[in-house]
Amino acid sequence: MVLCAICKRSFVQMKQFKTHFTFYHPGKCYICPNMDCGRTYQLYNSFRRHYLKEHSDSSMLQQASSVQDFAIGQETSPVNNDPLHNVCSATEFQIKENNSTIQSDSKHNTPPLSDSLGQLFSSLYSNPHLPNNVLDTVYSGIHNMFTMSIRPLLPVTSSSAVAKLTTDLEMFSSTYKRHQFFESKGTLVNPEPYTVGRRFDYVKKKGKTYYQAVECIAHKIPIRDVLHKFFSLPNILHETIDAMKKLMAHDTSNSIEHYMHGSFWRQKNHGDKIVMPIFLQIDDFETLNPLGSHSGVHKLGAAYISLPCLPYYCASLLGNIFLVLLYHSTDRVEFGNRIIFQPLIDQFNDLFKHGIVFDLPDFKGTIYFELSLILGDNLGLHSVLGFVESFSSNFPCRTCKVEKKVMANQVYEDESLLRTESNYQDDLKTNNSSLTGVKEKCIWLDIENFNLFSQMGFDVMHDMHEGCAKYVMCSLLVVFVDKMKYLTIDIVNNKISSFQYGPDKKDKPVTLAMSNLRKGNIRLNAAEMSTFCKYFGVMFGDFIPRHNKYWQLYIQLMTVLDFIMSPRFVSEQIDYFKYMIADFCEMYITLFNQSLKPKFHNLLHYHSAMLRFGPLRFLSSMRYEAKHRFNKLAAKSTNNRINMTLTVARKHQLMLNDIFLKETIRSPLSFGGQAEVPVSECKQILDQMQWSDITKLYKVSWAAKCSERYQVNSVIVTAINEENIYFSKIDDIYVDGVSKISFKAKPLQTIGFDNHYHAYNVLDSLQSSHIYIDQDTMQYPFLCNCVVIGHNINLPEYHIVLSKPI
Template identity: 30%
Template sequence: MFICFMCSIETANHQDLIHHYKTSHNLGHNSIYRCAQSNCFRAFQSLRSFRRHIVSHNVSDRNIYSELAPSLNFNTDNMIENYNNLDITDNTQDTCNVNACCSNLQPTSESFSKKNENVRKSTAAFALSLYSNPYLNRKCAMKIIDDVSELVTGVIGTMLSELSPNDDTPNKNIVEAISHSFDGLDTESQVIKYFSDRNIYTPPKKFTINENVTVNTGNSTVMLRPMSETGAIVPLRAVLKQIFELPNFLKCSTSIPDVQSISNFTQGNMWKQKLVGKMDENSLYIPYFLYFDDFECNNPLGSHAGVHSIAATYYTFPTLSADHASLLENIFVAMLHKSSSKSHGNASIYYELIKELKSLEQNGIDLEISEGVFKVYFILGMIIGDNLGLNTVLGFAKSFSSNYYCRICKAHKNIMGKQCKQDDGLMRNRHNYNTDVEINNVTMTGISERCVFNDISTFHVVDNFCVDIMHDIFEGVCHYDLTHIIVYFTESITLFTLNNLNNRLQLFDYGSGELNDRCGIIKHEHLMKSKFNMSASEMMLFVHIFPLLVGDLIPEDDEVWQFFITLLEIIDILLCRDIDNSTLLYLEALISEHHESYVKLFHDTLKPKHHFMVHYPHVIKQDSIITCKHTSCIKEKLVYID
């Protein structure tokens, strides 16, 4: 049965109820409707929204209210009887009777205080959602809060206060809650203070990178005034405690894959070495990765491009699954500073960060979660980033035309131009690294300064085996290889023309799903510069659809075509979620074959990004399977976290 909220008449279905509202109460499409089903009492601003809601109810027992009456402190039968006795033609009498029969509905001041607090929390959650929205800057978020506050507390609150009687009724309490719902959120500083007081927002701390003097001109005078170059660091300890005390986050961050293939950092030799001597069975050790990159916060194409460039330091957790680790919500900001401050050296920039990282490693954090209290130590697993960013932060040569630009080995650039396999005798190690630091000659060693992160006991730069597939492969090797391949097929043996390729590319059916990385046309100048106008994701797509575009025009035994197939096999292996040892050996052979064919077929020297590929199997081997006693202890500890 469906019940009218005005006169409590029961109808057989919701259509009859709507007809009753129209004929008996003269309610229209824009009238206010209230739901009287199952103690719902929700209000709707239009018939359309009310109709959509009412069909979800299926009330067959009118005594459902009687069952709830004891907990609601009012007599349902008396209320319905009062409603039945109303004179619906007299609006004044109707209002009086409604207020009279609702007099027993008045909750206690304690319940209203709790509801007011719920309104307050909902308002704060609304403000928090705006400030955490990556598509809104703080100015826009504050503007929305101001506008909504004016609408709710100003317009709606005023209207309700005028309609409410003067005595202390539930309506007065509702008006009070609405009118003060945005108190304390009037300005941005109040919003930040509100969340800071509740440990929802952790404010960054400013630190000084360098002190210098600047020239200040004004009033026809020239003055020198001191100026400080500063950065901002987010307190990692406070943030990590909040993150890992979230439900199931600790469990997800300490789960170790039980597979016989390489799929996670915790399966590697690097992590095994970092845990040597750390055998406290009552503690957990969690690795994290640091990542560095620059971004332009203003117009990157304007005349002042780069002036306001910001260098950011992020951290993430490799023990999370690949699907979760790649989400922006699981990549956290550790520090920000102006890119121009890099000229003052890494020691002054990262001093505060390194101090906090050492504290996290030595002192750890006590986490209080539903499963108990855990002592967790955070260990720097790797420092990752693009090639230039890593070489800059880790203290290696910043130019890739220098004699020794590789951060993994000490091969000379003349050797690297033709090197197809890794030379284990030229690998960097702690002994030759210390010798090179003492020499202090970047031309002879490739080291510009000692790595400041070596101050962290579990980290050394020569053990930081990190490669960047996006820049090395999809923004590097693929461009070099495919420009040679397309020139060969379109100009050397002319199996098809560039126009044929572009026509097939434009007409290619990508499928019915949404795809934003559709490949653009290829111009002749792209081939001459060995650089396509494609992003990394577009290049990854183009490499995989290239056989579908022109494969029918090329003989299978063509040696350049076989070279492309080798490249495609390498890419498919590198994109695997896990790799076993036999596949690693095959990958090493494929890379060697690829490099030899590149030099032989195109009479070209290998580029720096080609050279980094020869280290890929070695880098992956550092993530080989470990059978460490400490790892077993962690697995046993996690049994009761489940």
Template identity: 25%
Template structure:
């Protein structure tokens, strides 16, 4: 039987050989590229080499297969939980892990040992009782642990818990191993050591000074251990009646010391002994694209990372091309990616080629110093990132996939302009558009261009050449609306002329020929990308940003406005609302993104503040917190619920023409009700931008694919680097160099992206104890009497947990929901054993009331939406409020 590595093209004759290949080649990248199980039928992945080793010993025990007599009828132990009636193959570890899971939920359990009636719902009390009363006992109650006859394969038998300690080392047996050339092994170990140093610096953010301290102290420890090695070698030789001279013994000890890769590589004068030498070694042996630094004038520097070279290095990784091919155009009237948008389809370069490179740029300012300190704004930087648009969203949301293009100080941009600062980037983009970049794996050049520029409104207007004031004049880059006009006219009225390529070019020509100190319909000058690229235009290249328009714009303002009104009407008090916010039992990701208490000055500030995540969570969960205290038909409450509907629609990653029309109607109704309930309220420019969203969704595709949320997460890397280095001497070079070293670490990993499926903590389950509906499904897939179960699994970057809800099916045009009871792994398939819940939509709360039903089996393809949800018990009801609009699965 041939064993193949899932991370590279290597194959082996035995599992032991493949196991050692994992340990040598891939274990040091396990955090970046999780180690998959060696067996093709197992989907488990692991973040450490030791976890993989334990898994193989526990679930794939081929290395110590029992005799053939054990493959017939065998007595198998199983335990039955008295709390949830779960029946599962028995081992002490599995039993107590399951019982402690109930204790963590404060559920009462009974002691599983025979003739013991102790019960408790306190985790620590159970552990104390077990250690004091049943320390060495293995006599379990017959009601808890029983045996049954079953025909099982040898590999399915469950051995004693001490199997791991007895047989784990059998993987390391050098027998049946291919001979490895010592020079190749030495080179690989040196690569592993340099990879460790690179990881410490760029991923773990260990400072250079700390790294050098570690190297120096470890080298000293190894050096001081030489006498111990000498004594050990001498005693070993004497034990085998071998006598050698002192000179030979000393020479032998020196050779043993030199075989230690850490000692030989970090000895004074060697290639990894100092920071400078380690950097040189990395740049020579890793795919590092060095940033190019050029000076605008003495002291004014810009660091640029050559985009063409980065693309070439990225495509040397086979993962990139495979993932790009996953993006496909949807059927007419449906939108799932940028390729379904009108702007992509009308781009003569991108839409005409079988393979092209559409690039999404991002530009923003980043404050790397303490914003409250004396150095604020002194080191404020302008950063330009980019990402390949054809990568599916589930892959390009990873921060290491977002690449750095250029970085410089904001005062330099203000002084010299984008055209001067971004000159090298613009030159490379022109080359990419006209000649393309040679992709070695394809043996040809591939052309591409900038699809769009993602940014907040201020940066978009600055780069695009529009007015940067939003208090007066023409404030919209999509039409010719002025600040005063948006108060009395809607976009749907047809009063505003949309900006087109022809009209913008005419306005731009007027500006260039006239007095450039004034604007024409908001146009101040040309966009540098528009000047340089043939297939990019200002009017089609700057999409709106959901984060700044909604979650950091409209949502906090309208929340403040409506909460103030509800407090005035005495539906609630600020203190009561803050108590609800703090005491609410948040679940899963809502715990991380929970809102902070609202400030007492929110009415004066006309905003509740907070970041985008917090405002999104508060708007979504507010109906569950205070909805029962607000009467039906209240104007302020209806405004917030309509806004909630709009947010859900905008966040949807897939939609059709029908949902676009529905969004347009909701936005119009929301604006009119807002002006009716609060006639004194002055609409924000972002309210006007929101009215363009329906049409812009048809043009750009899903706007949630082009928001700034993930790009802003990239800032954290640079802030962390400055925090660790405290080096402001040449900050742009420091940041760009460190970033490129980080990218090289990920590019050198066996896989640039996370695997499609990730599960590690699995347990065996008897098929016979599963519900009939699950047994029927499993028997179609396998004849095994034992399968695996897990409490959580990651599919395409989304985590599914037992207890969470997924949307499956529909009834009467409403989505139905199911609670995940068990996640079962059948060969390489993932199935959810779910409890159906009938749903009833509560208009006042914009939430679904759930009623439990029958058990069903579902797979990922049957879900209406891939995002799992949490349900909350409120006022005796089980309520679920979605995070985004659920497009019903009509397959």
């Protein structure tokens, strides 16, 4: 006999349990019901093998195969060996022999069929690849299975149960009814349309074409409803408030590690209110082929919000970046920013003034929200903030009023030219964008407590990875291949193709074409460019002589990039960083006789921005542009191009509905195949980790936490001090099955940092002893890539590249 660990139902046969689990607990893990075990399995066969082997002896199996009746609750019912009867029993109705009545299993805390179907269709809707007609096909299959296979097997006396099943199925017979079900559960927040203007277009009616005025529609999502449902998820609000308290209690004199550590947020006085900062990111994306004949026709603009104060494990999840506005890009150009973004302005003001009232078990009170930063790429920020959108104009910078001809050689920020509220008002009165760089008054000034020049973000992704780094790396490759002959394009591409990228393999660069490089174009996206720069030193360092002046520019580029992408810094380092940027720009001008592009100029303002906003890596557009992917897939999954903003916005909200319906964001811990740890070894590990509240551990082949996937033989950082960084190679991984990860690792001997390769030089340690590491206490929880440089087989020499700057 096997017990369902979720709803506590018992079954005499494993196949009965499997039918029940598939029908009533879809998507759940199989949990061993034995109180002393509690192991979880993703696959039924793995669970079955474990249960029959560990918790069922031969006598029990023999008894289970011969028994003729089994208990359900306090009553018994005859067991029919006919497999069709088992299908009937899987519908979870209890047949009473004395009066032939059928009762629902609600007494056993089994969820009704409508809830199970709701979760099934919610999961299907959350897949952006699937169009609506696929869900209609799924429903037809379920309906036919019930009508033709299950219903005929039910007793004649079960008419009430049949009627209940039929009613539950009917609730999902159409798209409209499915949405109605989600709305009744309170988990679906529908997008709301609003008219932004009118245009004349050809409209076909009854076979005839008319030229008439049609409304231009955009869609907004109620931010209040989304945030209320999100923070009503179990423990989210409580964990977020705790995270905010820790952030505000942090001593910023030691380090600055978060936006809330920056001077801009620290100087705000909210009194006794609990105020959460909100980031707004605005960007355009192409829903169809950007190189096709219809490019631009269905180009959409999206506004997203994110909450930087969320707990670390869920702050960067794409599901926690919320779409709040969707419009056609051409409508913004034609009708202006005011009419497009006014609904957002009104919502932000409402959240700042009135907040959201929560009445939860762990929190009762009002949470207020304040728009803290507006993010986006350079063109996007200029367009929505009212600055000129041409970077070849006389005043192309939104932060200062430097002239274009001065910008070409400027390597230090001129504080006297910084834009302020006073000179901004003068520029508005001048009303000449060619003399001021200001095209129109910024509409976001209507938001309460908003300061334009203190709340504009900077985008590392476009300024560095798709800007300065591309200019520099393209010029270096041309010099090394064409001028100095250290490399050939075949060597470069062979190295790119064969190199082991370790934890960065998903962002492996593509091969390059010399014709494009000579034109100043290196065709890599931001993630690929980041990987290429990171490993360029260990890939080609052997080919380039030390102290080569061009190679020194690469080292300077990586020094700047590491500082910008570092998750923490000390305020005293900012002056050094300012001179670091100046040296980098001067080297580029001197070596290549090139004038500085506007993206180089943006770097001059980074030092002051870091003091205001904290590490700039957290303001990058990379995660927001990854969010575009789901909207693009949603648009491509349908052939309907009518009201595209509604199609994409509704699909996004259905993806969010799946999170709200299942009341879970994502498990903080996932892992691969597991094996039980012997008691003696388990005790030793628990003593080393000082885990007094854990009694059982499992050895796994891999484990993932906070988007970092650890595997056996991965290299991790075990200690960081002022003198050096120390590494270890993972031999074994242990988990408690809930949230804890520990490693058994062998230390490596760190020789030092090799500036030429821009990597750490290490050797295999001669010590055979292992160390145990708690993942939660690691100073640097990210993986490293270990690359063999030397050729000594007995004592090989490695170079370690950090996946992210320290």
